Amino acid sequence: MIENKSQKRKNAWIAFLCVLAFLALVFCLDQWIKPTDKLGMLLIVLQKGSVYALAAVSMNLLNGYTGLFSLGHAGFMLLGAYTYAIFTIPDKSRDAVYQYFDAAIRFSIPEKLSQHMGGFGTALGVFIALVLAGLVAALMAWLIGLPVLRLKSDYLAIATLGFAEIIRAVFQWSKLGPITNGSNLLKNFARASKFKLEIAGTKLSLSTFVPVLIATVSITLIVLIVNSTYGRAFKAIRDDEVAAEAMGINLAKHKMIAFVTSSFFAGVAGATLAMVLSIAQANNFKSAMTYEILLMVVLGGIGSITGSVIGSLLFVAASEWWLRGLDSGKFLGIEAPNIFRNGFRLVVFSVIIMIVVLFFREGIMGEKELPDLFRKKKKDPAKEAQS
Amino acid sequence: MSEQKTKLLVEHVTMQFGGVVAVNDLSMEVREGEIVAIIGPNGAGKTTAFNVITGVYAPTNGRVSFDGECVVENYPHGKMKKSYLGANGDMFHEIKEPTPDKLTALGMARTFQNIRLWKSMTVFDNILIAKHMKRSSNLFSAAFRFNSAEEARHRAEVMELLRVVGLEDEKDDLATSLPYGKQRRLEIARALATEPTLLLLDEPAAGMNPQETGDLTQFIAQIRKDFNVTILLIEHHMDLVMDISDRIYVLDFGRLIAHGTPDEIQRNEKVIDAYLGVVEDAED
Numbered sequence: 175m176i177e178n179k180s181q182k183r184k185n186a187w188i189a190f191l192c193v194l195a196f197l198a199l200v201f202c203l204d205q206w207i208k209p210t211d212k213l214g215m216l217l218i219v220l221q222k223g224s225v226y227a228l229a230a231v232s233m234n235l236l237n238g239y240t241g242l243f244s245l246g247h248a249g250f251m252l253l254g255a256y257t258y259a260i261f262t263i264p265d266k267s268r269d270a271v272y273q274y275f276d277a278a279i280r281f282s283i284p285e286k287l288s289q290h291m292g293g294f295g296t297a298l299g300v301f302i303a304l305v306l307a308g309l310v311a312a313l314m315a316w317l318i319g320l321p322v323l324r325l326k327s328d329y330l331a332i333a334t335l336g337f338a339e340i341i342r343a344v345f346q347w348s349k350l351g352p353i354t355n356g357s358n359l360l361k362n363f364a365r366a367s368k369f370k371l372e373i374a375g376t377k378l379s380l381s382t383f384v385p386v387l388i389a390t391v392s393i394t395l396i397v398l399i400v401n402s403t404y405g406r407a408f409k410a411i412r413d414d415e416v417a418a419e420a421m422g423i424n425l426a427k428h429k430m431i432a433f434v435t436s437s438f439f440a441g442v443a444g445a446t447l448a449m450v451l452s453i454a455q456a457n458n459f460k461s462a463m464t465y466e467i468l469l470m471v472v473l474g475g476i477g478s479i480t481g482s483v484i485g486s487l488l489f490v491a492a493s494e495w496w497l498r499g500l501d502s503g504k505f506l507g508i509e510a511p512n513i514f515r516n517g518f519r520l521v522v523f524s525v526i527i528m529i530v531v532l533f534f535r536e537g538i539m540g541e542k543e544l545p546d547l548f549r550k551k552k553k554d555p556a557k558e559a560q561s
Numbered sequence: 562m563s564e565q566k567t568k569l570l571v572e573h574v575t576m577q578f579g580g581v582v583a584v585n586d587l588s589m590e591v592r593e594g595e596i597v598a599i600i601g602p603n604g605a606g607k608t609t610a611f612n613v614i615t616g617v618y619a620p621t622n623g624r625v626s627f628d629g630e631c632v633v634e635n636y637p638h639g640k641m642k643k644s645y646l647g648a649n650g651d652m653f654h655e656i657k658e659p660t661p662d663k664l665t666a667l668g669m670a671r672t673f674q675n676i677r678l679w680k681s682m683t684v685f686d687n688i689l690i691a692k693h694m695k696r697s698s699n700l701f702s703a704a705f706r707f708n709s710a711e712e713a714r715h716r717a718e719v720m721e722l723l724r725v726v727g728l729e730d731e732k733d734d735l736a737t738s739l740p741y742g743k744q745r746r747l748e749i750a751r752a753l754a755t756e757p758t759l760l761l762l763d764e765p766a767a768g769m770n771p772q773e774t775g776d777l778t779q780f781i782a783q784i785r786k787d788f789n790v791t792i793l794l795i796e797h798h799m800d801l802v803m804d805i806s807d808r809i810y811v812l813d814f815g816r817l818i819a820h821g822t823p824d825e826i827q828r829n830e831k832v833i834d835a836y837l838g839v840v841e842d843a844e845d
């Protein structure tokens with residue numbers, strides 16, 4: 175929807191203030207709640223939820239806004255996770271991590287920078303490693319896109335699905351062990367649980383704040399892209415490729431931009447996931463992860479960034495927290511260890527998702543965004559025309 | 562007229578789909594500032610000719626030149642070499658198949674027979690997107706709004722276009738919520754936003770009543786003047802065609818059966834047999 179300028183500016187302010195308030199709240203929660211508390215689950219949901227929100231939004235950029243169907247998200251996240259992990263393992267832990275191999279890459283960016291700049295250097299190093307993670311994923315997307323994006327769009331789904339499967343196998347291949355540690359996991363790299371800020375002797379925890387901040391900044395960047403002239407071109411391609419091309423939009427080029435950008439942020443999401451989980455292992459990045467993210471996008475509403483964020487947070491909260499009891503014998507005060515046991519949660523979860531998809535055809539948000547909710551209901555010209 | 566420069570030159574274009582020859586050895590010329598019409602019965606190959614000229618299809622054989630430069634060329638090669646059914650198969654030797662956006666960048670813009678507006682977008686955005694090709698920003702400068710001056714200029718140009726085509730009041734409506742006639746106007750405005758020198762209109766008056774067709778006739782004459790464009794159009798409404806065309810090409814079964822001024826065409830026996838007679842009957 176188009177608004178006049180002042181309306182647009184107002185929307186931007188509303189969104190900005192909401193985001194700022196949310197970040198402040200998360201920072202406080204990080205101090206108030208200990209991971210061992212009863213509410214400690216909330217922190218985990220926020221950490222994982224923000225990672226998945228970023229993954230879902232970056233997928234939405236491609237699937238929802240450009241109309242390209244890629245199924246390689248888990249693969250790009252894997253690349254991001256490994257790049258981040260490899261370049262942030264401190265020297266002294268490296269040999270312990272690469273137990274069976276002689277580590278080939280012996281370079282920790284945060285460590286190198288902290289030698290010169292102290293704590294700020296560590297933070298900067300983590301930031302650089304994150305960007306590097308995104309760039310590696312983006313480079314891979316460019317290589318895949320080069321031959322595939324010229325073909326009909328169905329090929330992208332097939333090619334990316336294949337890529338995700340192959341990359342997972344390649345990263346576990348023992349010949350590459352000196353780099354990837356083979357099928358063993360990577361650990362001891364810069365991880366969220368260690369992130370602290372020390373001000374005047376008091377230690378402030380940043381273990382939830384940092385992942386949430388990374389996701390927030392990345393999603394903001396995606397929003398800026400979507401609302402730019404490039405975002406409009408993506409939507410034009412989605413709505414009608416033939417018309418877009420006739421109006422001077424180079425299809426191959428713009429599809430490539432969307433694919434590479436989406437993969438960049440998938441790489442950052444993968445890196446942040448490793449940061450949150452404290453480990454990186456290729457086998458965790460199965461195609462099931464891609465489908466989960468796709469489900470979050472669909473639940474939230476294809477073509478709505480707010481929807482993707484809400485969808486992922488709800489998804490993670492339900493599966494990690496609210497429905498946990500279904501797996502462990504006790505749910506809502508009912509004790510029934512015979513029914514509520516391992517796996518039952520997934521059954522209930524699937525039913526809920528089916529219901530949501532059936533009754534909210536367009537997802538929770540449809541194509542609406544956060545600022546739309548604060549506006550008085552206006553007559554929808556599309557509905558008017560139909561009646 | 563004859564001193565004017567050639568805007569568009571189509572030479573021996575043949576377009577073959579499998580065993581169907583949709584356009585057969587078509588040659589035509591459009592000169593700068595002219596309004597030229599292509600007429601002919603349904604299925605004659607008019608839209609296909611447009612698609613070849615604008616780069617949607619690479620022709621099986623033939624050449625298209627724009628502003629004196631060859632922009633599209635092909636000859637029957639590969640598998641087509643054996644199955645080619647058209648004429649002049651040994652005339653051309655180059656392969657030049659640009660994507661449509663390249664030709665739009667050179668100054669061609671078109672509308673579609675079955676309106677192709679972007680459905681989920683407003684009238685304003687539909688035109689604004691056509692300005693994307695005029696941008697100088699890359700992804701980063703656009704994302705961080707370093708292009709805001711350019712963006713503001715484009716938005717002003719879109720408003721100006723909306724005023725010219727009389728769609729100011731509908732600018733925030735969804736494009737597809739407009740009545741049919743206005744959707745056609747919007748498509749023309751969108752094409753004009755790419756700042757073309759040659760405008761190709763595929764049945765712009767389709768589905769319009771005589772009143773609307775009359776308005777459109779004036780509108781087309783006006784945009785030729787105001788925007789300084791050459792116009793090639795496909796149309797079935799004979800009053801419109803005869804009223805504003807400088808010259809007319811008549812297609813039947815993919816072949817050119819006549820060309821000339823409106824007067825010449827109206828008197829041409831072949832054209833009356835193949836097409837005009839049918840149109841008269843249909844309009845009764």
Ligand SMILES: Nc1ncnc2c1ncn2[C@@H]1O[C@H](COP(=O)(O)OP(=O)(O)O)[C@@H](O)[C@H]1O
Binds near residue numbers: 578
């Ligand atoms: N992409 C295509 N594939 C196969 N046949 C086509 C294609 N496009 C057009 N044709 C055929 O070409 C012929 C001419 O069609 P068209 O150019 O649309 O006619 P017109 O615009 O004059 O009504 C028709 O017989 C049509 O079926």
Ligand SMILES: [Mg+2]
Binds near residue numbers: 609
């Ligand atoms: Mg046609």
